[in-house]
Amino acid sequence: MAKENIIVKILRYNPEKDKKPFWKKYDLEVDDDSTILDILNEIHWNIDGTLAYRRSCRSSICGSCAMKVNGQNVLACKTPMHKFKGNKLKIEPLPGFSILKDLVVDMDGFFEKMKRIKPYLILDKPIPDKEFIQKPDEFECIRESAICILCGACTSSCPSLWANEDYLGPAALLKAYRFIFDTRDDGKDERIDIINDKNGIWRCHTIFNCMEACPKDIKITEYLSRLKVKVLENSI
Amino acid sequence: MGYRWLSFNFSYSMGTLGGIMKKGFRETSKKGGIPWLIQRISAVIIFVIIMIHFVTYHLLSEGAFKWDKVVSKMKSPWFNLMQFLLLCTVLYHGLNGVWMVVEDYIHIKGLRLFLFSLIIVVGISLFFVGVLTIIKVSNFNLEILRAGVIK
Amino acid sequence: MYKKTRIFDLNYYKFTGSWAWILHRLSGLALIFYLTLHIWVINTLTKGPDKFNNVMDFLNSPIFKFLEVGLWGVILFHAFNGVRIIIIDFFKGAISHKKIFYIFIIIAFVLWVIGGYRLISHIQWVH
Numbered sequence: 152m153a154k155e156n157i158i159v160k161i162l163r164y165n166p167e168k169d170k171k172p173f174w175k176k177y178d179l180e181v182d183d184d185s186t187i188l189d190i191l192n193e194i195h196w197n198i199d200g201t202l203a204y205r206r207s208c209r210s211s212i213c214g215s216c217a218m219k220v221n222g223q224n225v226l227a228c229k230t231p232m233h234k235f236k237g238n239k240l241k242i243e244p245l246p247g248f249s250i251l252k253d254l255v256v257d258m259d260g261f262f263e264k265m266k267r268i269k270p271y272l273i274l275d276k277p278i279p280d281k282e283f284i285q286k287p288d289e290f291e292c293i294r295e296s297a298i299c300i301l302c303g304a305c306t307s308s309c310p311s312l313w314a315n316e317d318y319l320g321p322a323a324l325l326k327a328y329r330f331i332f333d334t335r336d337d338g339k340d341e342r343i344d345i346i347n348d349k350n351g352i353w354r355c356h357t358i359f360n361c362m363e364a365c366p367k368d369i370k371i372t373e374y375l376s377r378l379k380v381k382v383l384e385n386s387i
Numbered sequence: 388m389g390y391r392w393l394s395f396n397f398s399y400s401m402g403t404l405g406g407i408m409k410k411g412f413r414e415t416s417k418k419g420g421i422p423w424l425i426q427r428i429s430a431v432i433i434f435v436i437i438m439i440h441f442v443t444y445h446l447l448s449e450g451a452f453k454w455d456k457v458v459s460k461m462k463s464p465w466f467n468l469m470q471f472l473l474l475c476t477v478l479y480h481g482l483n484g485v486w487m488v489v490e491d492y493i494h495i496k497g498l499r500l501f502l503f504s505l506i507i508v509v510g511i512s513l514f515f516v517g518v519l520t521i522i523k524v525s526n527f528n529l530e531i532l533r534a535g536v537i538k
Numbered sequence: 539m540y541k542k543t544r545i546f547d548l549n550y551y552k553f554t555g556s557w558a559w560i561l562h563r564l565s566g567l568a569l570i571f572y573l574t575l576h577i578w579v580i581n582t583l584t585k586g587p588d589k590f591n592n593v594m595d596f597l598n599s600p601i602f603k604f605l606e607v608g609l610w611g612v613i614l615f616h617a618f619n620g621v622r623i624i625i626i627d628f629f630k631g632a633i634s635h636k637k638i639f640y641i642f643i644i645i646a647f648v649l650w651v652i653g654g655y656r657l658i659s660h661i662q663w664v665h
Contacts, residue, residue, distance in 0.1 A: 222551035246547040249539040313543045353419030359555025373632035452594045454587035481570040523584040
């Protein structure tokens with residue numbers, strides 16, 4: 152395994168000391184197959200212990216380590232450093248959210264929006280004895296949207312959200328899609344009423360940043376387009 | 388696959404029109420869905436008319452624009468109706484587009500209200516200027532027709 | 539807590555979709571300004587042949603004709619990107635939106651060259 156020298160610039164911010172975030176440079180030697188998270192770990196464990204960042208599973212399923220690297224939102228544990236050309240990395244916290252410390256951002260608003268669209272099964276009918284029966288193609292419709300790991304990379308990459316904090320954002324709308332298009336769910340009208348708003352689905356301008364940012368390669372914009380048609384069909 | 392999307396979209400548009408009739412225009416347009424739909428419908432109309440406009444005025448015509456040449460183009464009532472439709476759709480499409488940008492980026496209530504009234508005033512005045520132009524020019528054509536000197 | 543992004547994150551990487559959106563907005567805003575001017579100029583038709591011909595002689599100068607070629611390009615971009623948006627919204631174009639964008643840009647470019655040639659050939663170099 153070959154070693155490689157890289158220069159990492161990280162946007163640091165300590166709310167107790169600093170008024171504004173500032174860039175700090177680290178020169179280090181890492182294995183050439185490391186991911187962004189490996190580099191952060193290397194810095195945190197061996198160079199600078201004060202660096203704060205979120206991490207947990209390091210196998211792209213917990214959704215903790217989304218951050219902006221070289222101008223793109225990525226999941227640090229899933230992204231090899233060779234995705235970016237050259238040996239310079241610029242690591243920032245997710246844009247659009249408030250910074251708590253270093254790379255840790257305030258996700259409260261994100262999860263509050265997620266809760267607003269009621270991300271759980273709403274039932275009118277009695278619960279069946281064994282299981283809900285669903286045809287394969289009915290499930291295929293929501294399969295991809297159901298694998299969202301709530302990392303926030305999409306919502307934070309959305310220019311509509313940068314300009315307007317009240318916008319629900321692609322992640323919450325994708326969750327709405329996942330339940331509205333679920334044949335087992337009965338809360339369709341309720342949810343459509345919530346997302347059919349100027350700060351709901353209609354603030355989506357099909358910019359495709361969310362689709363580029365999604366670490367699970369979910370075709371978010373495609374689902375939001377279907378959702379728009381569905382909302383027009385149902386709620387007016 | 389095939390033409391599944393066609394039926395899908397047809398049912399969608401019919402459902403939408405029915406819904407507008409049932410629930411009324413104002414309530415639904417407040418939420419942003421109706422302007423979104425009209426923006427797209429007007430876009431298609433503008434696309435077609437602008438292409439006709441470009442072909443008739445620039446691709447097929449020769450020489451510079453002179454008064455009698457432009458006025459004689461607006462002889463046919465159908466052509467004038469097309470111009471009128473273009474005026475309406477372009478004004479709606481353009482000013483709604485500007486309003487969308489304002490809604491995205493302006494969050495101060497007073498400024499927003501000012502820009503909204505500005506958009507409305509500009510829209511109404513441009514509409515009247517455009518309609519007056521169309522009416523007056525077709526009157527010129529009528530006068531020329533009566534005088535019997537059409538070229 | 540520190541809020542960094544306020545209106546637009548300028549150093550966020552701009553993908554094809556972002557460029558399409560940014561240029562669509564800017565071209566739209568440019569076109570609404572042009573529309574205002576256009577309606578105002580065409581209104582001089584009602585003020586008689588002399589006035590209109592004067593204005594048109596002024597606008598037939600090479601500078602305005604080249605500006606008109608630019609305008610034709612802006613119109614074509616806005617129109618064809620608009621068609622792309624409609625395909626995305628109603629005809630499941632989101633999956634291959636980049637391909638659609640490049641195809642439409644090529645079509646728009648060809649039309650721009652053809653139309654631009656015609657516009658320039660209308661220039662009256664000598665009045």
